[in-house]
Amino acid sequence: MTDKQILCPWCMQIKIISEKGICSKCYNHLDSLEQKNWHNYQTSNYAELMALAIKIDTAFQFSEKSSDSESVLKQFHQSRIRCVLEMFKQLNNTTFKPITSEELEQYKHLIKEYSEQTRTDEELNQFxxxxxxxxSTNNPQLQNIYTTFFSFWCGEEILDWSYFQYFEIITGNLKFLIPIEKLIEIMQKHFPVISSNPIKQLN
Ligand SMILES: [Zn+2]
Structure with a gap:
């Protein structure tokens, strides 16, 4: 247990211990199923990250309804891919042995170009x-990391999950190898405006 104090990332008004993720006032607005999920996040030391993931998801849903949604959603798509790409860059290249460092760099570069829409998904998919x-591995944690590494850059049209589920799955796999604090820092870096403002209220 740490006692790091942060401002509740949702209301941005009340100081909390970071492990709680959100303040009790925001927590009381959750329905019973969400509260149950929240307990799981807290016991797995995951609440601070999920508070941010849900905030990003809410902002995304909000943007989908806005009048200039096309350009905003394009920006979300790019930020999501670049954010997770930077998370994967934290891993040692030996995680992906026997793939060579050159091949990994080439793959990551293709992902960056795809996020900028200068490469097609076919080119990236083939590689x-x-x-x-x-x-090949028998280690289930590594298998999950491999699966995520080769699919996280998918287009919005084939993204099967909401943004918060997307980040929950990816960071849930990566947290065995990358400290949660680092994952949070990377998410804040790629979604700076969302991170530093209160959560948007959906009607
Ligand atoms: Zn709050």
Whole structure:
């Protein structure tokens, strides 16, 4: 247990211990199922990250309804991919042995270009299949990391999850190898405006 104090990331008004994720006032607005999920986040030391993931998700849903949604959603798409790409850059290249460092760099560069829409998903997909075939492991944690590494950059149209589920799955896999504080820092960096403002209220 740490006693790091932060401002509740949702209301941005009440000081809390970071492990709580959100203040009790914000917590009381959750329905019973969400409160149950919240307890799980707290016991797995995951609440601060999930508070941010839900905040990003809410902002995304809000943008979908706005009049200039197309350009805003394009920005979300790019930030999501770049954010997770930076998370993966924290991993040692040996995690993906026998893929070489050069191949990994090439793959990451293709992802960056895809996020900027200067590469098509076919080009990226073809290269990703070639690399994926080189990997094999019996370790379930590593299997999940590999699966995520070769799919996280997917387009919005085939993204099966909400943004908060997306970040929950990806960071849930990565937290075995990357400190949660680092993952939070990367999310804040890629979603600076959302991170520093109170959560948007959906009607
Ligand atoms: Zn609050």
């Amino acid at each position: 990703s299949i070639v690399l994926r075939q080189k990997l």
